[in-house]
Amino acid sequence: MPHSIQELWLRLSDGFETSLARVSARRNELLYVLALLLLLVVAGGLSMRAAVVALAASAAAAAMWPSAGSDDVYRSGVEAADAGMANRLWRAVIDAIPEPAFALDHDGNLLHANRMAEEQFNPRRTRSTHIASFIRDPELLTAVEEALETRQGNTVELHTRVPVERRLLATAAPLEGVRTPGVPALLITFRDLTEQDRLTRMRADFIANASHELRTPLASLKGYVETLQGNAKNDPAARDRFLKTMAEQAERMSRLVGDLLSLSRVEMREYLRPTDRVELGPILSEVAHTLEPLSKQANVKLTLACPEAEAIVLGDRDELIQVFQNLVQNAIKYGRTGGKVDVRLTRENTAPLRYRVDVQDDGQGIAPQHLPRLTERFYRVSTAASRERGGTGLGLAIVKHIVNRHRGELRISSTLGEGSTFTVVLAGAD
Amino acid sequence: MRDHIVKAYDQELQSLDKKVAQMGGLVERLLAQAFDAMEKRDPQLAEAASASDAAVDAPERELQEQAILMIAKRQPLAHDLRQVMTALKIAGDLERTGDLAKNIAKRALAVSGENHPKSLMTGLKHMVELALSQLKDVLDGYAERDAEKAVAVWRRDERIDAMYNSLFRELLTYMMEDPRNIGVCTHLLFAAKNIERIGDHTTNIAENIHYLVHGMPLADDRPKSDDTATTLIRKE
Ligand SMILES: Nc1ncnc2c1ncn2[C@@H]1O[C@H](COP(=O)(O)OP(=O)(O)O)[C@@H](O)[C@H]1O
């Protein structure tokens, strides 16, 4: 996006420069209009269109700079006042660019930096105003020099390691036709690639993790198959035992594949908020009913309290079932044998109307350092404990994405040794 | 007229600062690349890094010429002279730092075909990161004329020394465990020694900044913990 902004800036400022003389007569009117446009930009947020409008405004303003060699018309007091206005305008435009950006004069001295650039490079702290005093990157300094000399734009990559590792793309775009002190000659904008890099790495990690998770049961299946073909061929007792374990491993793999598919399905639709009106009460009853056998088996007392009749939300029934099934299942799995799991549906007493579902257990609890990471894929407090209970490590990741899709909220609170409460809050539909 | 001279002089000083910053930026990148080449065992990167050492020399030469010209032409006194001299001295330390970094790149080339223990690389990485942040702070401190920042660097150098000592011991252990490790470990040992010396150059620069800002040398003794010269490892 910065590229197109810069191109636009160049073209516009170029065009306006040539029509400099014609503008002079109606300058005051024009400035008024420009100021209005600018107000619109500021009021309308930083959308692309707004930025373009702002650029058009600034380019018009650029046309009115008292540039070198222009005639005496530009020297009177009225023009000076207009120049001040134009000055404010181009600064305002740089402020409106939604990336770190600053303008240098024809010697490479800083004229103006927007707030993001101020925060990132802190250029005012140094004695000199030259760019080298606050950014030393050799590539960028060369690009700046070249751009000022040859008037050719250039994009380079910056890589910082300390204090934190960061990768940025910096674009130096010369602004044509102006070579006067105090007038911007070069626009530098930055794009932070750190976040993008992190996402790429996360994706790669995810694939590696998923394959690793699948490979373990696969390897054990293969091992059993070989044993059955070999020395266990004629041992019925061993065969039964092996087949049972093999079925378990196959089950584990199919759970994993199922969870992976759910996750990718939810992610695909995450931007689409569900539009069906669904009632929470029956969903919770269904979940409780389904998990009744599991809780009996684990000797956990499962209770459901739904005083809220007709709690209607905009939602996807199947997905909500999946959310509560995962939470209740976790509560049972990681709860205390002989303990209890309470599911409560209540109405939050804040406007607008919101419903909350708490799933509370009195199990081992979760240490605070794990809480923020629980919803990451494959993150488990204890891999062994999770595997033992047939976990995939994807349950809470699925829950998070579904809740996000519903524009709801997931809260986790836990005290070690006392238990955990997982809370889902959803907006009520009226 | 007098005002004009002062202004022109100030511009010349700023241009000295600019060249120091340019050199600094090049040296920072060189050190980072040299280490990357070693960690990734990338011979191409190692070659590129050792070639870019020449780029550091150009601004240094320019800076020296400009400084000499300034001294001859304007015969600066007191604080002004100090500015020129400091820039010269810092350029010298940066040039040396560049050489040391280049030497690391050369060693990276030499070991690029060999396997090296991961824990050693992690130790070396920490050292490089520390040296890079020392270098950054001292260069920022110069641009900002911030003596506090510089003195903080000066005090922190102890940490690089401490890391060097522990890495030194680890390397010795590896070498004694298996004589086949000696080749690689020697290169790593010298790489670590180079980083430790880069740390010393950053403290020189810090001292210069202090002198520039306050007009007097740093008084107290820097905490030192480089005791490797007397380290004795017994083989059991
Ligand atoms: N109610 C709970 N009590 C204690 N720990 C929990 C609870 N719910 C989830 N956890 C922890 O969070 C981890 C991630 O949960 P989840 O994403 O559902 O994966 P899984 O249950 O398959 O391991 C679990 O492995 C467990 O360590």
Ligand SMILES: [Mg+2]
């Ligand atoms: Mg789970």
